[in-house]
Amino acid sequence: MITLLADLFEEVPAWQATLILVGVSVAIAVALEVVVLRSLLRYTSRTKTEYDYILVGELRMPVVVTVALAGVYLLTQIPTVNQNVLLTTEQLDMFFGRPSLSVIIVAWAFAANRVVNRFVEEVKDKGSRFDFAPVFSNVWTLVVFVGTIGALMSIWEYSITPLLGAAGVAGIAVGFAARDTVANFFGGIALYFDDTYKLGDYITLDSGEAGTVVKVGVRSTTLMMRDEVLITVPNAALNASKVVNQSAPQRRKRLKVPIGVAYGTDIDDFEALVLEIAESESLVLESPKPRMRFRSFGDSALEYELLCWVGSPVRANKARHKLNRAIYKELMNAGIEIPFPQRDVRVIPADGDTTSSQVPAETVLLDDPDSSGSVQAGD
Template sequence: MELSPFLQDLSRQPIIQRLLIIAAYALLAKAVDIFVNRILKRLAAAYTTSELDDKVISILHTPIVFSVFFFGVFHAVTMEPVLAQPWEKFVPALAQSVALIVWTLAALRLFMVVGEHYLKSIAGRGKIGADLFLLLKNVVRVIVIVSALIWLLSIWNVNLAPLFASAGIAGIAVALAAKDSLANFFGGISIFADKTFKVGDYIIIDDAQRGEVVEIGVRSTRIMTRDDVLITIPNSILANSKIINESAPIPRFRIRVPVGVAYGSDLEQVEAVLLAVAAENPAVVKDPEARVRLRGFGSSSVDFELLCWVAEPRFKGLEIHNLLKGIYAAFAAHAIAIPFPQQDVHIKELPERAEKERSPGG
């Protein structure tokens, strides 16, 4: 059945053609909406156990549907013949701006959801402090918003040269005023990027301070010494310091127990007793096995060293204490002498006796 001349003429009108294109894209957007709701979400729920993918699909659902529709609007308004001024530039720019705003909001929500999903696991493993992670999240949010704003201004053909010039001057002023804070911030970033240490590790700073890392903050890192003293160190200083991480690459830590026995002791027996003391200590790990090394002959003793491993560096002091007590008791039970420094003084002659012998009456 042919259309009437009126409908044929009406279908040739540019406005009607544009409306038909928009309607076609609207139907396509509805089809995408149905696909996401009835198929994609069900597949995600059926084949994955994490809730993250469900949240991601929900966040991206609306932007994808709107993008299909706005692409149709952009297609319709840019087709021949072009719209009259100012609609020729205003309507496409408006469509692009709305799409940009929708995707920017979606990107911010997506980053928030992903960040909150991984924040607990990252902080729980001690890879990075919660406040530093939140700061990074805010920095990324600012970057996304500023980038979207610049893109939006470029859509409307706004001259960005004065804006960039002002931003450069302001950036220089801020950098000079807050150079210490920026140095500490980037020091924290370098600590995180290099994975020098994490929360819970035992570190030694410049061969001086030793303690457990309790927090990696925005400006500083805090360590707790074995004297229960909390030390706060700016990240800029820490990033340029010599760090010995006793907990890396594995938390197992070797301890050394020097022992001296008297000359004449049965060296094989001494070695067997030291290994037995290490084996009886429940805090000493079995793999790798403890070992004994003869280190030298001292002025008063034969010097041995017991080498064994504990599960974590935090047990270093306590287990050296326990091993020394056990060695002392075991040596006493096996009659192994522990010498102490001593000196023998030999007197060739007494001064009074020599004087008497030289005197005439002597």
């Protein structure tokens, strides 16, 4: 394009070439602003989304500035103009070419930063999925700032090699000094992209803590425990551990209630009774329906499991409590035995007489220091 312009203005005086180039560029800029960009802005204001309106609105200024200053920059690149003015080529570039390019770069950098920041403002209140949006806005601002400084220094022919070396050394020092903070920051970004959890989810950590996510920050995640205590967990620790999200993909939770009944029990009546109890409990969901599962033949009981669903993980403990109470009462009323382990204890005194008694396993005391004889326990 520079060669074509040089050929066109080869015989044109410098002042005429200046008027033509600057006039044409300004005229095109005005036409773009008045006809094209304003029309696009009116059209995008009537669309369903705000993103196209934001994009057109923020790009108006850099487009107009670029077109208007294009003529000024091109003047410095045409040999015939350079030869017919009092300034040298280097001076023309210094006073007109580089400043015009600098203004164009700053305008586009400002617009790029504004576009992303306004996009973030639009999405940050549209759900917990975008909780990290302000973090990306800050990172983007830093990237644009550093890139703009680098581009301007390159245009003005300043060597950035020493700065890059110094930045590398400073980055290593900062990395060692704030490695935990950096690890937490990137851990939070990884959790965001993995969609591990969001606000309101009930999660369980491999360390045993369980709670509802109430805040997702740049450095840490805050959980509200069932006893209304807040626990702050670094994102790096969460990213490196196993996290069980009990609220995903659905908020409902399956509840397992183990039950044991004595051998000889009519299992059909027993199963029907327990299912009736589960279906009458308000915390238990109607769908999927509760069901009974015969798991194994235990040492002293037939081991069953009641499987049912509750609306959310935080209701599981309360539902288990109410089900256990209701099952115990109804089985007692129905005469269905709930067995428990028992042991026969033989106490052998010094005279050799043997007496036997039967007590629950929890009350057996072995090696009684007050006994004159020995204590033996057996199943």
